[in-house]
Amino acid sequence: MTLAQRLLLLWQALQRPETTFADVVALAQACDLNPGVVLRNHFQIQRDIALASLEA
Numbered sequence: 001m002t003l004a005q006r007l008l009l010l011w012q013a014l015q016r017p018e019t020t021f022a023d024v025v026a027l028a029q030a031c032d033l034n035p036g037v038v039l040r041n042h043f044q045i046q047r048d049i050a051l052a053s054l055e056a
Contacts, residue, residue, distance in 0.1 A: 006031045014042050 010027040013019040021039070028035040 003031060010038070014038075 006027065010024070010031055010033075013023055013027055024039060024042075025035040028038040
């Protein structure tokens with residue numbers, strides 16, 4: 001599986017609410033990414049989107 005395919009799987013997993021932290025950690029590591037950074041960035045973006053919708 002190519003890196004692009006693994007990154008796509010990670011992105012898709014982050015879109016599903018039923019994805020566990022363990023799933024994200026495993027997928028991030030498979031992409032040679034720091035799982036903590038992936039999770040922090042994901043939740044930061046989600047928070048920013050929620051705040052932007054309140055400002056509109």
